[in-house]
């Protein structure tokens with residue numbers, strides 16, 4: 334295999350959510366080139382069957398590798414839940430990094446009634462059930478499916494009364510159960526982290542984005558595939574998205590939202 338050092342790192346999501354991961358990747362590895370593909374045409378993934386999500390993810394990941402990527406980050410919990418095991422089996426020589434709800438860091442900080450906000454497909458997956466099993470009896474994990482939240486975020490509703498009312502309704506029951514931390518188990522949700530914090534009376538929030546970036550760096554370093562170039566950058570793969578998608582993506586990437 335030819336040297337991969339200066340090939341781009343692919344970043345895949347159903348839409349804009351993966352930008353929250355891309356920001357962490359860029360911050361950790363500023364000299365790398367990134368190729369982002371948001372499958373906006375088929376979003377949201379979180380209401381689709383695992384089989385559909387696997388098919389869509391496979392085609393997105395193949396597209397990124399066909400464009401010369403040295404690794405692909407599934408910057409999407411739903412795509413990871415449905416596809417990461419199958420894709421790693423199908424492509425054993427490729428580096429494929431997945432996302433998972435950051436329950437472990439929340440446990441590590443001593444929380445024991447942890448609400449996990451994620452898509453319905455993620456929460457219904459075998460992979461999520463396995464993750465919860467590893468927690469054992471030490472803590473209570475409360476799944477909070479959030480249908481409609483990805484759509485609001487993709488419609489650029491990142492704060493304000495509509496979002497607050499939506500979240501207040503969603504979190505009413507978990508908050509009444511005494512949840513002591515919230516895991517943002519979908520890469521879209523960090524964009525509305527500030528409002529989630531406000532509505533939940535400042536509960537600590539966890540997302541797995543920094544962990545994904547670290548894992549990506551580790552796997553590339555192990556192959557000696559980290560770039561030796563001085564200048565990094567981001568390119569967007571254009572495939573079916575409308576023009577507004579790229580404006581929003583640039584805006585989110587440029588740090589116009591609060592964590």
Ligand code: DGL
Nearest residue numbers: 350377378379410411520
């Ligand atoms: N960003 C995806 C995730 O992390 C959102 C899935 C969707 O499109 O519904 O799960």
